[in-house]
Amino acid sequence: MPLEADDQARVDEAIRESRTDSTGHRILVLNPADSQKLGPGTVICTILNRTIGSGIFVAPAIVLRGTGSVGASLLLWSFGIIVAMSGLLVWLELGLSIPKFELPDRDDNDTVHGGATSLQCVPRNGGEKNYAAGTEGNDPLVRGLAVVSLTVACLLHASWRKGGIVVNNVLAVMKALVLVAIIVIGFAASAGASFGHGPVHGETIDPKTQVKTSNFDPKTSFAFARSDPASYAEALLYITYTFSGYEQPFYVLSEVYRPKRYFAKSTTAGLGLAAVLFLLVNFSYLCVVSFDQRLNEELDMATVFFREVFGNDVAPRVMSGIIALSIFGNMVVMTFTASRGESAFGCGFWIVPFRKSCSRMAVKQEIAKEGVLPFSLFFASSSTTPWARLRRRLFSSYGTNERLEQSPSAALFLHWIFSVFMIAVTSSAHPDIAYSVLASLYAYAIVLLFGFFVAGGLLYLRLFSDERHIWTSKSGFRPWGGPTSAIIYTLVCAFLLCAAYIPPSSDSPFAKANTGIAWYIVPTAGLASAILGFIYYIGFKYVYPPLVKEGKILVVDREALIVREHGEYVQALEHVDANWERRSGPGSNEGAKEMQRVEVLTR
DSSP states (O other): OOOOHHHHHHHHHHHHHHHHOOSSSEEEEEOOOGGGSBOHHHHHHHHHHHHSSSHHHHHHHHHHHHHOSHHHHHHHHHHHHHHHHHHHHHHHHHHTTGGGOOOOOSSTTOOEETTEEEEOOOOOOOOSSOOSTTOTTOHHHHHHHHHHHHHHHHHHHHHOHHHHHHHHHHHHHHHHHHHHHHHHHHHHHHTTOOSSSOOOOOEEEOTTTOOEEETTOTTTTTTTOOOOHHHHHHHHHHHHHHHTTTTGGGGBGGGBSSHHHHHHHHHHHHHHHHHHHHHHHHHHHHHHSOBSHHHHHOOOHHHHHHHHHHOSSHHHHHHHHHHHHHHHHHHHHHHHHHHHOBOSSOOOTTHHHHHHHSTTTOOHHHHHHTTOSTTHHHHHOOEEOHHHHHHHHHOTTTTSSSOOOEEOHHHHHHHHHHHHHHHHHTTTSOHHHHHHHHHHHHIIIIIIIIHHHHHHHHHHHHHTSTTHHHHHHHOSOOOTTTTHHHHHHHHHHHHHHHHTTSOOOTTSTTSHHHHSSOTTHHHHHHHHHHHHHHHHHHIIIIIHHHHHSTTOEEEEEEEEEEEEETTEEEEEEEEEEEEEEOOOSTTTTOOOEEEEEEEEOOO
């Protein structure tokens, strides 16, 4: 739907002003046109493509070993769904609410701009197996394939925005169908169907009678349950890692079609579908795979599943290829969201370097807009994709009625650099160990640590802040149960953050003898990344300006133009002005300062 005449006039005027700007420290970032935005189906596919990675194929065996019993593992997966849904509701309440709240303007008398109301936005300060045929144990080839896959994903999004979205959606559907196939095969095999290897049934040996019974027999499903809390906490950590990914659409919220109407429904449907598939897949695995010693020797549950069903090595190899494709799909969606990152809410200046260190979640373009990176404006910019330029050259009518598609090519390059860096720094470790360390670090630092502060911040806004009554009345999304979701997510994250420092028992699958790394390494590294972020902030605010910038301060002015589309206010474009300025008078020695202005058209 094209913009109304006055809205389009404002957009055109802003574009003309940016072209005549000669300061050298001001850029224009255009949001996608209405026809280029992400629809509800793409939002659902983004969540599915992100959540269906290596986790659902690998984590079930890890959780089963960690809990020691079928019943406990299924209960833990069910609890993981509650935790994930609580986390999604927290993100929805913040993401769909914060732009509605006013903050004091930087100038008391700067409240009206040409008939428009000026508002202030919140400052935005697989598994241990190589899934490539013939590469197991070949470290250089595995890492080489990782770099090649990453490069392909980055080039795809940089060259053709719509093409990257189509690939994302296709891979999401394929991966969901793979899970459906696993569910059907597992339940069919449990019912007595044979797939060329005879009927198979998942069994557990009764410790009292030494007789094999079904995995789901109430008498034996909890027979071997472990008693050490550290193993359960670690197993739950892997479950939260498997469900992580529902937050990805929030990083491109400004590119979503009619978010107020469709976004909450789409994200809830996406996570709900993933949760149902994951739980049924776990049941399907256990319909076929017996709980015995062989499971302790195999980390990849999906490969064991197909070997039991088909009775040969061909099916597991095919499954390994499917898992590799699934991981590539995960890379495609992560590259798309990580390079952009129109974060739905402020995450605090201190978190910027911490997020940057974990390139999977780093929202590069938004971080660059803060002015805190070298060549910030370069990495914050977007450019017309080569595909759009080619189409306009071949078809003169293309792009005449709406702006050409854009891609954050510079931010994609930054994402590529940090991702390759993460591969390089773990090159001395075997891929199995490197994957476990990075997956656990991601779950601890990003899912838990970041989630704790986000949910805890929302809990503070709801229950303890001076404006808690305003928040309740103006919230753009009101989850079921009020603050219940925030309470659940905060408590679970806090528990897992602390439980990570409980040493596992010597016979635990998470002990150093089995993992190759000490139990305290991952949580310490996660906390260290946050501390490094704080050190970066202190250095950037108090050390860098007097030593390098001769006492100047960084002033970042982000002016977003808001227009109406389909009856909703959405962001059409954003001017980013980042410059080091010398100021005198009271407060002139204060550190980096950010100012944002949003123009809302009134009717």
